[in-house]
Amino acid sequence: MNGSTDEGPPAANKNAGTQTILRIVDILGLTASQGAQGASTAAIADRLGLSRATAHRMVKALRDAELLRRDPVDGRLRIGRLVWELGLGAVMEIEDGLALRPTVDAVARRTGHTAYLLARHGLDSVCIYRAEGRSVLRAIPVEPGQRRALGLGTGGVAMLSAYDPSEIARIVRARREAFDSIPGLTEERVIALAMAAKPDGLVVSHANFLPGVTGIGLLVPCRPNDPRFAVTIAAPSASLTAQDEQRVRKVLRSEVLRE
Known part of the structure; x- marks a missing residue:
């Protein structure tokens, strides 16, 4: 042989x-x-x-x-x-995120809009929980379990804002294909949104990611360059006045930051 x-x-x-x-x-x-x-x-x-x-x-x-x-x-x-x-065996990995579910429920209850909890996974964000609002007019831009490029959507941008500017640019370049698939969205626009959110982790998007939909998201406090979670709401733009937006911002800060 x-x-x-x-x-x-x-x-x-x-x-x-x-x-x-x-x-x-x-x-x-x-x-x-x-x-x-x-x-x-x-x-x-x-x-x-x-x-x-x-x-x-x-x-x-x-x-x-x-x-x-x-x-x-x-x-x-x-x-x-x-x-x-198989995912049941990984529940402990997102235990901190699951502990935020009451916060997401409170945001949905107080704003009336559907609220989401997103977690970072590498260069992606994953929706791990959704709480339905009572508003008749709703926007559902993402489903639980759905994965999107980090920076695609207000929650993704909020988490992206936790990185240093050079790292923000690197991540966006690495996922450019995902951004190019959205009409009118550019890498430069995503970077600009993330940079604008750096002071407080708050992102407001008027139809940047989905026509006719306004999203407002807030980064859950984290260590520098290590974002883990963000809480967001989404609603039809026609149903949100400037006063409504201010109210949603206050609710997010109140529930997520305990201000």
Whole structure:
């Protein structure tokens, strides 16, 4: 025996295995980022630079493992049951964030608008909790579990503002593809919003990220260059007067900063 196998060189197999794992992570991340809208196999292939055959094969394997599920009504792909089950083991990692849920509930109750709790994960922000407001007119820009680039949305900008200016620019450049996908939004605009929020971590966005929607967000106090959470509200711009905005700002400061 010469010790050879039909499996190829060990280094090549290792690299191929790593690439497959990274592709799986990308597919799950992309699907999660679409929230309730879901994703399609074609969109996954196009966004991740995969052939349709490769995307179809990987999606099928992820569905078989219940990491993805296909909606029987609209055919869209969404995060599967196993991801939720595995996530239960990571609850302790966001325990501090879960402790902020009463704060988010209070913001929604006092303002009447839907309120959100966002957590930073690397260069992304993830919605980990949402409290419904009583207002008849609502805006739902993000769903619980949905992941977006840090700086995309008022909560993301609020967390981005905690970084040094050079780091803000680096993060925005690293995620430029996400910002370029929003009509009229530029890297320069995101950086400007983050810099304007640096004094107090407060961000007000008038339709910067979603047409007709105003968002107001506040950074949860943190160490320099280590943002962890932000609390935000979103509402149809037509339903918010200047006086309403001032009231929301006061409520956020009262509940988040205990001022």
